[in-house]
Amino acid sequence: MATTVGAPARQRRKPVTPYLLLIPAVAALLLGLGYPVYWQIVTSFQKFGLAQQFGQPPTFAGLDNYARIFSDSDAFAVVVRSIIFCLVNALITVVVGLLVALLMRAVHGWVKIVVQIAMLLAWATPVIAAVTVFRWLFDDRSGVVNYLLVKIGLTSYQGHAWLATPMSFFFVATLIIVWMSVPFVALSLFAGLTQVNDELIEAARIDGATNGQILWRILMPLVRPVLAIVLLLQIIWDLRVFAQIRLLQDAGAPVSETNLLGNFIYELGMARNNFGGAAAVSIFVLVLTIVLSAPYVRSLMKEDES
Amino acid sequence: MKRNRLVATSVASTITLALAMSACSSGGNGGAASPTPTGKPEPANITLWLNGADTPQANRDWLKQEFAKENPGSTLTIEEQSWTDLVPKLTTALADPNNTPDVVEIGNTQAPTFTAVGAFTEITPDFFKELGGDKLLKSFVDAGDFDGKHYALPYYFGSRYMFYRKDIWTAAGLTVPKTLDEFATDVAKLKTDKQSGFAIGGQDWRNGISWVFANGGELATVNGTTWTSTLSDPKTIAGLKEFQQVYKTSSILPSTDRDVAYWDFLNDGAKGEPPAAATIMAPGWARWSIGGMVKNAKGEDVRDGMADANKFDIFALPGKDGGVAPVFAGGSNIAISAKSKHQELAKSLMKIIFSADYQQMLGKAGLGPANSDYVSSLGDDKFAKTMIETAANSKLTPAAPGWASVEGAFVYEELFQKIVEGGDVVALAKQYDAKITPMLNGQS
Numbered sequence: 001m002a003t004t005v006g007a008p009a010r011q012r013r014k015p016v017t018p019y020l021l022l023i024p025a026v027a028a029l030l031l032g033l034g035y036p037v038y039w040q041i042v043t044s045f046q047k048f049g050l051a052q053q054f055g056q057p058p059t060f061a062g063l064d065n066y067a068r069i070f071s072d073s074d075a076f077a078v079v080v081r082s083i084i085f086c087l088v089n090a091l092i093t094v095v096v097g098l099l100v101a102l103l104m105r106a107v108h109g110w111v112k113i114v115v116q117i118a119m120l121l122a123w124a125t126p127v128i129a130a131v132t133v134f135r136w137l138f139d140d141r142s143g144v145v146n147y148l149l150v151k152i153g154l155t156s157y158q159g160h161a162w163l164a165t166p167m168s169f170f171f172v173a174t175l176i177i178v179w180m181s182v183p184f185v186a187l188s189l190f191a192g193l194t195q196v197n198d199e200l201i202e203a204a205r206i207d208g209a210t211n212g213q214i215l216w217r218i219l220m221p222l223v224r225p226v227l228a229i230v231l232l233l234q235i236i237w238d239l240r241v242f243a244q245i246r247l248l249q250d251a252g253a254p255v256s257e258t259n260l261l262g263n264f265i266y267e268l269g270m271a272r273n274n275f276g277g278a279a280a281v282s283i284f285v286l287v288l289t290i291v292l293s294a295p296y297v298r299s300l301m302k303e304d305e306s
Numbered sequence: 307m308k309r310n311r312l313v314a315t316s317v318a319s320t321i322t323l324a325l326a327m328s329a330c331s332s333g334g335n336g337g338a339a340s341p342t343p344t345g346k347p348e349p350a351n352i353t354l355w356l357n358g359a360d361t362p363q364a365n366r367d368w369l370k371q372e373f374a375k376e377n378p379g380s381t382l383t384i385e386e387q388s389w390t391d392l393v394p395k396l397t398t399a400l401a402d403p404n405n406t407p408d409v410v411e412i413g414n415t416q417a418p419t420f421t422a423v424g425a426f427t428e429i430t431p432d433f434f435k436e437l438g439g440d441k442l443l444k445s446f447v448d449a450g451d452f453d454g455k456h457y458a459l460p461y462y463f464g465s466r467y468m469f470y471r472k473d474i475w476t477a478a479g480l481t482v483p484k485t486l487d488e489f490a491t492d493v494a495k496l497k498t499d500k501q502s503g504f505a506i507g508g509q510d511w512r513n514g515i516s517w518v519f520a521n522g523g524e525l526a527t528v529n530g531t532t533w534t535s536t537l538s539d540p541k542t543i544a545g546l547k548e549f550q551q552v553y554k555t556s557s558i559l560p561s562t563d564r565d566v567a568y569w570d571f572l573n574d575g576a577k578g579e580p581p582a583a584a585t586i587m588a589p590g591w592a593r594w595s596i597g598g599m600v601k602n603a604k605g606e607d608v609r610d611g612m613a614d615a616n617k618f619d620i621f622a623l624p625g626k627d628g629g630v631a632p633v634f635a636g637g638s639n640i641a642i643s644a645k646s647k648h649q650e651l652a653k654s655l656m657k658i659i660f661s662a663d664y665q666q667m668l669g670k671a672g673l674g675p676a677n678s679d680y681v682s683s684l685g686d687d688k689f690a691k692t693m694i695e696t697a698a699n700s701k702l703t704p705a706a707p708g709w710a711s712v713e714g715a716f717v718y719e720e721l722f723q724k725i726v727e728g729g730d731v732v733a734l735a736k737q738y739d740a741k742i743t744p745m746l747n748g749q750s
Contacts, residue, residue: 049748053401054423054644140560161560164723252509252562254723255716270394271714272745273419 044279053275065280074256075264075281082261083288085170086238093178093238094231097185102215104190116187123183131247134176138162163253170258176244181237185230192226193219225303232296236289242266261285347650349379352408354655357387357638360462360591362671365664372658380651389413393710400425400643408646409655411461414449415703415713417639421452422707422748426641427649429456429656437660438677446676449705450639457641461659463674464636465697466513469572469596469612470585472619482621484628486520490548494555496584503556505571505583507563508726509719512634513587516623517552518545519701520631526704526746533706533746537721537735546731553726556585561723569595572618573609587623589636590693591672620688622696635700637674706746717742 044065046058069075104115137144140161149157163169196219204214220227242262249255249263259267261281269278352373356366366384373382385407387395393416400406400420412420420426429437434456443460450458475481478496483489489504496503506513515525523542526535536542559566569592571583586592596618597610612618623631640659642652658664665675669683674697684690703709712718721738725731 050397050419051423053397054425055401056423140562159558159560161562164560164562164727249716252507252560252564252719252723254720256720267715270397272711273397 040279040282043276044283046276048274048276048279050273053273058276061276065276066284068277069281069284078259078261078264079284081259082239085174085260086235086241089174089177089181089238089241090231090234092174093181093234094185094227096178097182097230098189098227100182100186101189101193102219104186105193119183119186122179123187125180127180127243128247130180131176131244134172135248135251138172161252163248163251166254166257169248169253173241173244173248176248177238177241180244181234185234188226188230189223192223196222228296228299232293235292239285239289239292347377347380347648347654349377350648350651351381351383352646352648352651352655353383353385355385355387355407355410357389357392357411357413359386360638360673365667365671368667369655369658369664372661372664373655376658377651377654382655392416393419393714396420396425400645403645403647406643406645408648408652409640409642411638411640412458414446414460414635414637414639416710417450417458417641418452418705418707419710420641421450421457425644426450426457427644427646427652429459429642431456433653433656434459437656438679441678442676443674443678445635445700445702446637446639449702450641458639459641459656459660460676461638461640462668462676463697463700464589464591465674465693465700466516466587466589466633466636467620467622467692467696468585468587469569469592469618469620471572471581471583471617472615473617474581474584483624485624486517486548486626486631489624490552490555493552493585497556497558499558500582501580502558502571502583502585504552504585504587505559505566505568506553506557506587507559507566508553508561509564509723510566511718511722514549514722515545515703516587516631516633517549518542519633520623520626521545521548522626524704526706526742528704528706533704533708533743535739535742535746537739537742538732543731543735546725546735549722550725550728550731554728561726564719567595568592572596587633590689593620593689620692622692630695630699632699632701633696635697635702704746708746708748711745711748712742715745717745 043058045061045063046052047061047064048058052058069079100115100119104112107115136142138146140146140159143162145162146157146160149160162172200218201214204218209217240262241260245258245260245263246266249258255267262285265278265281265285268274268281354369370382370384374380392413396410396412396416400410437459443463446460446463447456450456450460474496475492480492480495483492493503518525518541521541521544523539523545524536525542526533528534537546568583568586568588571586572581573596574581594611595609597612598614599607600610600613602608612620623633625631640656642649642656646652660677662680665677665680666683669675669680669685672684672689672693674693675681675683681694684694717738721734724734
């Protein structure tokens with residue numbers, strides 16, 4: 001208030017208050033995010049192991065830590081595996097989420113409420129609880145899945161270990177991750193669908209459009225922005241998946257063949273005490289995330305300008 | 307359209323969070339403060355880290371009392387850590403003078419990783435003699451040595467032996483086996499669709515390496531300071547092949563099982579169903595999870611500790627040519643954090659731990675005392691005798707600085723799973739030698 005006393009005309013053109021109000025947020029970001037990222041970047045260029053943690057000066061390693069991501073066959077396999085896993089999961093999640101959203105639009109009354117509550121409950125389930133339930137479902141000795149498969153005559157599933165091979169491990173992991181992420185996608189898309197004007201659909205029907213045409217020519221273009229953002233978020237989230245994989249690995253799995261980027265970073269840093277290597281892979285993931293999200297952020301900015 | 311973009315942008319704000327989360331930090335940079343050498347220790351509160359529930363509450367209370375008595379004005383805090391994430395915790399805590407525990411218990415296979423980087427205070431030859439010297443369990447002392455100096459001393463030793471259903475063995479006309487081959491044939495006979503003759507999970511290398519040791523094999527050898535993984539050694543191969551065979555012919559557990567509560571398998575089912583296994587391998591304390599159901603003083607249901615000797619019994623895993631097979635030693639080491647600000651008080655605690663009184667308290671609790679003078683406190687029943695007999699023959703994993711990396715990355719779990727799934731042992735050994743050797747030498 002005091003500032004307005006001096007020169008009101010100039011103050012209106014160059015207000016100080018908004019910038020002052022920004023300071024706490026920027027400071028918190030710099031402190032909370034800036035320093036760790038700075039440390040991360042510095043460490044990623046160093047040979048930093050347990051000896052350095054206990055006080056020996058780190059040595060400069062140049063790009064060695066980054067080079068190993070591509071030269072070490074184990075590490076490169078993790079990168080490829082993570083990208084494939086993330087794209088497959090994101091696509092399945094968005095497709096299933098879209099179907100559920102369309103279902104919620106189509107049904108009315110208590111059915112809709114039941115579907116919505118079911119979605120919210122799945123979304124609200126903590127990761128550890130969800131993975132534990134899935135571990136029990138797929139347990140080799142007492143799991144419901146094996147029990148049912150044996151009941152319907154597939155006796156080879158007696159005591160079948162689902163987590164023993166990478167392929168079936170990732171099948172179970174995909175089930176968990178899709179199950180946990182569908183509600184967010186479905187609810188976001190449903191929110192988008194409710195914005196579509198009913199008169200528009202009515203008009204289309206009068207013009208003789210089929211249901212398929214209404215979906216592809218009218219609904220989809222209208223929810224495209226929402227669809228794009230949830231797909232992008234899903235890709236980012238599925239690239240960073242850690243806890244689900246780690247908890248499944250604890251139930252017994254070939255660890256090096258089922259590691260994704262998050263688990264690989266954890267293993268490098270915390271189990272093998274190669275902090276430099278872990279920092280480099282973290283930075284790599286950051287760059288990968290930016291590369292994957294750049295196209296969308298750019299198109300979003302363009303739309304805002306227009 | 308416009309409102310849709312609103313939905314989109316509000317969802318987009320979450321992106322900031324997503325980006326923020328992907329930059330995860332991996333450990334702090336501890337300062338290099340040196341321990342403060344003080345003539346007379348100032349009263350302070352020091353911290354001891356013990357792992358798991360192995361050390362009984364009575365022992366902990368006694369340590370606190372004794373410590374307060376010996377060091378007027380000072381107190382001892384005991385914090386319990388879990389074995390599973392001990393290494394990451396030690397990595398961050400030991401490096402920071404303001405947060406380090408003063409005395410820590412550490413797995414004997416994990417000790418070399420930390421002694422090699424100077425995380426522990428040297429136990430000088432004089433102090434070593436005062437704490438028991440040559441009477442301390444040699445193999446554990448060796449595990450805590452680095453460069454000819456002592457850093458981590460044995461805390462307690464354990465061992466593993468076989469628990470079996472005597473009624474089932476007897477009904478099948480079998481008696482306690484004399485050799486390792488005889489054991490393999492016997493347990494194979496006891497396997498049915500619903501019962502393991504010998505229950506062992508495929509990834510359970512800590513029990514599985516007994517077959518390697520029994521064949522005279524080694525996991526790794528050292529030349530100077532350079533370690534080499536020796537899975538391809540003919541004796542190691544022989545042991546691995548034998549383990550492959552034993553798993554195949556006697557266990558119905560999945561190849562992915564690693565930390566299994568085997569002891570449950572020996573008990574009858576809740577409705578009197580037959581047990582899931584005729585034989586298991588476990589540490590001595592597993593006894594208290596086996597047997598008939600009885601009520602304890604508080605009226606809770608507990609196992610009677612194998613009271614029915616005709617139903618439950620134990621034996622030591624026999625060696626190739628009779629005698630006792632070398633098994634993987636259980637137990638832990640104890641050390642003073644080099645960054646601790648209370649070195650004198652920490653030493654005082656070490657003296658209390660290695661005192662005759664405490665050593666005997668360990669023995670009475672079924673934990674093997676570090677000092678051989680007090681081993682008799684374990685008692686002289688069959689459990690104590692078998693434990694001492696198997697412990698005397700036990701072996702440790704390689705004392706390489708990088709061994710903790712091998713364990714942390716679950717390399718052996720993976721190898722053993724592939725072996726029991728029928729993999730070509732020679733090819734696997736070669737493949738994993740190439741993988742493990744650089745890890746042992748800290749090039750991960």
